[in-house]
Amino acid sequence: MTAQDESARSALGATRRHLSPQLALVHGMNGSGAIEARGEGARVRLSDGRSALDFGSYAVTLLGQRHPAVVAAVRRELDTLPVSTRVLANRTTAGLAEALTAWADPGRLTKVWLGLNGCDAVEAALKLARLATGRTRVVAVEGAYHGKSLGALATTWNARYRRSLEPLLGGVTHIPAQVSALPGAFAGDGEDADDGVAAVLVEPVQGEGGVRPLEPGFLRALADAAHAHGAFLIADEIQTGLRRCGPRLVSTDLGVRPDAVLLGKALGGGVQPLSAVVATPELYEPLSADPFVHTTTFSGHPLGAAAGLAALTSVEELAPRGAELSELFAAGLTGLAGRHPSLIREVRGQGLLWGVEFATPAAAGEVLTELGRNGLVVSPCLGRPEVLRLLPPLIATDEEAKEALAILDTVCAAVPDEFRPQDRS
Numbered sequence: 525m526t527a528q529d530e531s532a533r534s535a536l537g538a539t540r541r542h543l544s545p546q547l548a549l550v551h552g553m554n555g556s557g558a559i560e561a562r563g564e565g566a567r568v569r570l571s572d573g574r575s576a577l578d579f580g581s582y583a584v585t586l587l588g589q590r591h592p593a594v595v596a597a598v599r600r601e602l603d604t605l606p607v608s609t610r611v612l613a614n615r616t617t618a619g620l621a622e623a624l625t626a627w628a629d630p631g632r633l634t635k636v637w638l639g640l641n642g643c644d645a646v647e648a649a650l651k652l653a654r655l656a657t658g659r660t661r662v663v664a665v666e667g668a669y670h671g672k673s674l675g676a677l678a679t680t681w682n683a684r685y686r687r688s689l690e691p692l693l694g695g696v697t698h699i700p701a702q703v704s705a706l707p708g709a710f711a712g713d714g715e716d717a718d719d720g721v722a723a724v725l726v727e728p729v730q731g732e733g734g735v736r737p738l739e740p741g742f743l744r745a746l747a748d749a750a751h752a753h754g755a756f757l758i759a760d761e762i763q764t765g766l767r768r769c770g771p772r773l774v775s776t777d778l779g780v781r782p783d784a785v786l787l788g789k790a791l792g793g794g795v796q797p798l799s800a801v802v803a804t805p806e807l808y809e810p811l812s813a814d815p816f817v818h819t820t821t822f823s824g825h826p827l828g829a830a831a832g833l834a835a836l837t838s839v840e841e842l843a844p845r846g847a848e849l850s851e852l853f854a855a856g857l858t859g860l861a862g863r864h865p866s867l868i869r870e871v872r873g874q875g876l877l878w879g880v881e882f883a884t885p886a887a888a889g890e891v892l893t894e895l896g897r898n899g900l901v902v903s904p905c906l907g908r909p910e911v912l913r914l915l916p917p918l919i920a921t922d923e924e925a926k927e928a929l930a931i932l933d934t935v936c937a938a939v940p941d942e943f944r945p946q947d948r949s
């Protein structure tokens with residue numbers, strides 16, 4: 525056994541003993557016993573020398589693995605001041621806040637709170653909305669995913685993650701993504717401000733919920749209803765923002781004018797954990813009045829801020845490439861669905877966020893495992909196990925994109941009949 529094999533066995537063993545036996549089983553299956561060893565652009569090298577295209581990583585690696593500009597920025601910060609005293613101002617943290625406001629919706633979203641994970645941003649935004657309005661209710665959308673910390677979980681739709689933990693944060697109403705659901709969503713608002721809605725929280729394209737773009741008309745009506753009722757509209761663009769879907773932000777591109785956008789995942793350039801709430805002064809007012817009303821030790825962490833600054837610049841530089849790749853993927857996936865009608869129900873998405881809906885969750889699971897074995901990493905959808913997410917990085921070459929599509933085609937063609945419940949060809 526080679527040293528690499530031994531280190532893979534040892535990592536899988538420690539995963540089984542100390543993290544989760546189920547995780548160790550899945551990781552072992554996906555890597556055929558090998559583990560991830562090194563990131564290289566659009567690829568991850570495995571401990572046994574094979575490499576896999578990284579078109580997954582739960583939407584974190586929009587700039588690929590170890591993007592040179594991000595790595596260089598983090599290295600500089602590491603050699604300068606990697607942690608903040610938090611009692612003195614920090615150049616990099618303040619610089620990121622300024623850059624985010626200049627990038628997101630200049631002149632309107634002028635305030636920033638920084639976190640590490642997406643759910644940090646969700647928690648901060650919900651607290652701000654409650655404090656700024658003096659109200660407690662939140663309207664979210666069926667199928668939504670906003671994270672699993674206790675507050676954020678109340679706004680996540682999937683019962684699997686909620687049921688055994690209820691009661692969660694009260695006052696959350698989930699509505700279907702239909703204009704006709706809007707009048708009922710705000711019922712109870714009015715006479716007693718305590719019954720009122722503080723915030724409407726929405727992903728413009730539901731990611732974990734199966735890559736489900738919401739109708740622009742619904743999003744605009746939702747925003748109008750929120751504002752008419754004195755509630756803040758919070759666009760959760762943790763997955764869709766930063767040009768993952770094409771525009772900088774899907775919400776502002778649709779003319780929705782959110783009171784805050786939430787960013788995360790790719791914001792740290794695929795190198796550092798980083799998230800942000802970029803908000804209007806009105807929503808941010810509680811933090812302007814008292815910066816200690818919501819704090820976390822690593823908020824504004826300089827290493828993350830350095831990564832974020834480099835990521836924003838790099839994402840903008842690569843935007844034209846994203847548009848080319850998006851076209852290539854749209855055409856490639858449409859062709860794929862046409863060639864495997866008994867297996868694939870639908871492909872949908874935009875930009876570099878694509879969902880392939882399989883006939884059954886078992887079929888999607890089979891394809892996921894086989895893709896891993898054949899050198900393509902994609903992400904499952906936590907709320908819709910029949911859907912696999914393809915998240916190509918902006919830095920992928922045409923050859924890498926075509927290679928990924930070819931692997932998908934080969935794997936789909938080889939799926940055994942028992943995973944094809946009905947022949948629709």
Ligand SMILES: Cc1ncc(COP(=O)(O)O)c(C=O)c1O
Binds near residue numbers: 643731732
């Ligand atoms: C839209 C959206 N919001 C929030 C979250 C939670 O982010 P995190 O897992 O970083 O806490 C996710 C994670 O997948 C997400 O996709």
